[in-house]
Amino acid sequence: MDIFSNLILGLSVAISPINLAYLFIGVMLGMFVGIIPGFGPAAGIAILLPITFGMDPTGAVIMLSAIYYGSMYGGTITSILLNTPGDSATVASTFDGYPLAQQGRAGPALVMQAVASFFGGTVGVILITVLAPLFAQVTRSFGPPEFFLLVMMGLMTLIVMIGGNWRYGAISALIGFALGTVGVDLETGQSRFTFQSAEMIGGIDFIPIAIGLFGLGELYYAFYNGLHLSGSGGIVQYQKEKRFWPELRDFVETKFSMLRGAVLGFCIGVIPGAGATIASLMSYSVEKSISKTPERFGKGAMEGLVGPEAANNAASSGAMVPLLSLGIPGSASTAVLLAAFLMWGLTPGPLLMAQKPEFAWGLIASMYLGNVALLGLNIFAIPLFVQMIKVPYRILGPAVILICTIGTYSVNGSIIETWLMFAAGLVGFFMKLYGYSPAALVLALVLGPLAEQSLRQTLTISRGSFGIFLERPTSLWILGVTAAVLAAGLLLRRGRREED
Amino acid sequence: MQTTNCPGGVSAGGAMRAGFILAILFFAAYYTYIAFAELNYLSSAGRLGPGFFPRIIGVSLVALCALSLYIDLKHLPAAEAVAPAWRSAAVLALLSGVFIALFEPLGGLASMIVFMAAALWILNPGRALQNALIAVLLPLGIYLVFQLWLNAAMPRGMFPLPF
Structure with a gap:
C-alpha cells in the first residue's frame, strides 16, 4: 500500500465519532497540562494514563498522543501572558512573547504562536507520514548491536543536552538501568533484586515511578519554589488591547521563520534524546543570528516567538518517528507513551506499521486532525484557558496529588505501588533540587531491558568481542551520528557556559 | 531565594x-x-x-x-x-504520606475529603466556605469519574458507600 491509501485508512479510523471525541478530550487535557507551570507532557500523560483504561487501544493512544502534542501548544499561553513557561520546551517563547504582550500585542502574539504551532505541528506530521514508513523499512535490517547503540545514543544525547552536570545525568540514567533489572531474568528465569517479594517478580512497574517523578516530584518542587504564593497576579490583560488579530506584515515577516523552525525542530526531534527544548532554543539562536536586526530580539521580535514555537511542535512530532519505527523513545514524554503502547499490547518497532496499519496510520491521521483542533482552540478558547491559569496553585496542587494517588492505585489496586509512587515523588523532588535528571532515569528504566537484552545477544553473536560494533556498517553509521550529535551537544554546552 | x-x-x-x-x-x-x-x-x-x-x-x-x-x-x-517556601513543600509531602496511609483504612472518598480539607486549611487559610466546598465537591467528582465511569479499583474502607 502506498502512503495515500494508508493515510485514508488512518483517517477512516481517526474520524470515527468515538475516536474524534477522545482526540478532542486529549487536546483539551493537553492544553490544560501545558498551561500548568512546571508540568510537562510526561507528567500529563503519566497522570492521565489511568483514565484511558476503559477505552479501546487505538482510542486510548490517540488520546494520550493528543495530550502529548497538545501540551506543547498550551505551555506558550503562560509564556506570553505570565512570563512563566508551562514547560521547558516553551522557555524560548518567553524571550519575545512576554515583551510583545507588555507592548500591548498579546493578542497578535497568541494568534501567531497558535499559527506557528499549527504550522510546525502539521509540517512535522507530514514528515512523519513520509519518513516513518521509510525508517521502518530501513530499520528492519537492524540487529541487536544497532538497537543497543541506539539506546545508548538516546541516553547519551539526553545527558549531554540537558545542560546541567553530566555526572548527575549519567547517575540518573544508571539508576534507571538498575531499577530496570529488578524482576525475573527472561533468559534464565532467575529472580533478581526481588527479595522474595511476589510483587517484585514482574519488575518495577513503570507507571508509579513516572507519576511519582513527574507528578509529585514536580509539584513538591513547585511548592518549594513558592509557586503557590505567586499566583497569577502578573497576568497581562490582553482583553483591553485595541487589536486582537495580527497584521498582514506579521505573517509576511515570519513566514520563513516558521519554515526554518519547523524543519530544524523536526530534524532535532528525530534524534533520540534531543527533544523540543533544544529545538526551540536552537531555533531562537538561528533566528537571532540570521536577523538583520538582532537587537530587536528579547524586546518583542515576532520571529523570536514564531520560530521556536514552530520548532518545539515539529520536534514533538519528530520524536514520534523513532518511537513508531524503532520502538525507541527519545524523551521522557515518548517513554511514557511507549509504556502506554506496551500496556495496550502494541509493540512499536519496525513491524508495527506492517502488522497494525490501522493503529499506526490512525494515530498519524489523528495528529493532522488534532493540530487543526488545537489551532481553533488556541485562538477561540483563550479566555477559557486564561480562567484556568487563574486557579491558584495552592488549590491545584492538592488536586493533582489526589489524581496522582487515585490514578496509581487504580492501575492494579495496589497500595504498595501507591507507596512506590510517593517514594518516587520524594526522590524526584531531590533530583530536581540538586540538578539530576528524572527524564534520564525514566528513559533508562523503560529502555533498560532492551539495552540489556540487545547487549547480551550482541556479545553472544560476537563471542564476547566488542569489536562487533565496529565491524557492521550500520553500527558504524550509528556511532558516527552519535559522535556528531555529542560533539554538537558539547559545543552547545560550551556556548551556554560562555553566554553565562 | x-x-x-x-x-x-x-x-x-x-x-x-x-x-x-x-x-x-x-x-x-x-x-x-x-x-x-x-x-x-x-x-x-x-x-x-x-x-x-x-x-x-x-x-x-x-x-x-x-x-x-x-x-x-x-x-x-x-x-x-x-527556598523560603520549603515548609509548604514539606507539609504537602507529609500530607501526601498521611493521605496514602489512610487511603485503604478510610476508603477512597473519605480519605480524599480528609486530605483536601487538611491541605486547603493549611495552604489556603481564611476561606472556610470555599475550602469546604472544594474539599467535598472535588473528591466527589474524582470518585464518581474513577469509580462509576472508569470502573477503576478504589478502596472501600471501613465505611463502604452504597454506590
Whole structure:
C-alpha cells in the first residue's frame, strides 16, 4: 500500500465519532497540562494514563498522543501572558512573547504562536507520514548491536543536552538501568533484586515511578519554589488591547521563520534524546543570528516567538518517528507513551506499521486532525484557558496529588505501588533540587531491558568481542551520528557556559 | 531565594546535597554487592548470565557516585540557597504520606475529603466556605469519574458507600 491509501485508512479510523471525541478530550487535557507551570507532557500523560483504561487501544493512544502534542501548544499561553513557561520546551517563547504582550500585542502574539504551532505541528506530521514508513523499512535490517547503540545514543544525547552536570545525568540514567533489572531474568528465569517479594517478580512497574517523578516530584518542587504564593497576579490583560488579530506584515515577516523552525525542530526531534527544548532554543539562536536586526530580539521580535514555537511542535512530532519505527523513545514524554503502547499490547518497532496499519496510520491521521483542533482552540478558547491559569496553585496542587494517588492505585489496586509512587515523588523532588535528571532515569528504566537484552545477544553473536560494533556498517553509521550529535551537544554546552 | 550563611562550615543545604549523593552511593553499593554475590556472570549454558548487566551498572554507578561525592565535597559551597517556601513543600509531602496511609483504612472518598480539607486549611487559610466546598465537591467528582465511569479499583474502607 502506498502512503495515500494508508493515510485514508488512518483517517477512516481517526474520524470515527468515538475516536474524534477522545482526540478532542486529549487536546483539551493537553492544553490544560501545558498551561500548568512546571508540568510537562510526561507528567500529563503519566497522570492521565489511568483514565484511558476503559477505552479501546487505538482510542486510548490517540488520546494520550493528543495530550502529548497538545501540551506543547498550551505551555506558550503562560509564556506570553505570565512570563512563566508551562514547560521547558516553551522557555524560548518567553524571550519575545512576554515583551510583545507588555507592548500591548498579546493578542497578535497568541494568534501567531497558535499559527506557528499549527504550522510546525502539521509540517512535522507530514514528515512523519513520509519518513516513518521509510525508517521502518530501513530499520528492519537492524540487529541487536544497532538497537543497543541506539539506546545508548538516546541516553547519551539526553545527558549531554540537558545542560546541567553530566555526572548527575549519567547517575540518573544508571539508576534507571538498575531499577530496570529488578524482576525475573527472561533468559534464565532467575529472580533478581526481588527479595522474595511476589510483587517484585514482574519488575518495577513503570507507571508509579513516572507519576511519582513527574507528578509529585514536580509539584513538591513547585511548592518549594513558592509557586503557590505567586499566583497569577502578573497576568497581562490582553482583553483591553485595541487589536486582537495580527497584521498582514506579521505573517509576511515570519513566514520563513516558521519554515526554518519547523524543519530544524523536526530534524532535532528525530534524534533520540534531543527533544523540543533544544529545538526551540536552537531555533531562537538561528533566528537571532540570521536577523538583520538582532537587537530587536528579547524586546518583542515576532520571529523570536514564531520560530521556536514552530520548532518545539515539529520536534514533538519528530520524536514520534523513532518511537513508531524503532520502538525507541527519545524523551521522557515518548517513554511514557511507549509504556502506554506496551500496556495496550502494541509493540512499536519496525513491524508495527506492517502488522497494525490501522493503529499506526490512525494515530498519524489523528495528529493532522488534532493540530487543526488545537489551532481553533488556541485562538477561540483563550479566555477559557486564561480562567484556568487563574486557579491558584495552592488549590491545584492538592488536586493533582489526589489524581496522582487515585490514578496509581487504580492501575492494579495496589497500595504498595501507591507507596512506590510517593517514594518516587520524594526522590524526584531531590533530583530536581540538586540538578539530576528524572527524564534520564525514566528513559533508562523503560529502555533498560532492551539495552540489556540487545547487549547480551550482541556479545553472544560476537563471542564476547566488542569489536562487533565496529565491524557492521550500520553500527558504524550509528556511532558516527552519535559522535556528531555529542560533539554538537558539547559545543552547545560550551556556548551556554560562555553566554553565562 | 534566600541564602543561609554558615561561616566556617557547611550549610544545611550543602550537607543535604552531599547526603543525597551518599544515599545513592549506599544504594549503588548494595546493588553491586547483590550483583556480585547472588547473581551469576554466566548462565548454566555458558552464555552471559543474569549478573552480567547488573555488575556493569553497579560498578559504574558506584564509581560515578564516589567521583561526584569527592568533587562535590571539594567544591561544596559554604552557603547554599534555601527556598523560603520549603515548609509548604514539606507539609504537602507529609500530607501526601498521611493521605496514602489512610487511603485503604478510610476508603477512597473519605480519605480524599480528609486530605483536601487538611491541605486547603493549611495552604489556603481564611476561606472556610470555599475550602469546604472544594474539599467535598472535588473528591466527589474524582470518585464518581474513577469509580462509576472508569470502573477503576478504589478502596472501600471501613465505611463502604452504597454506590
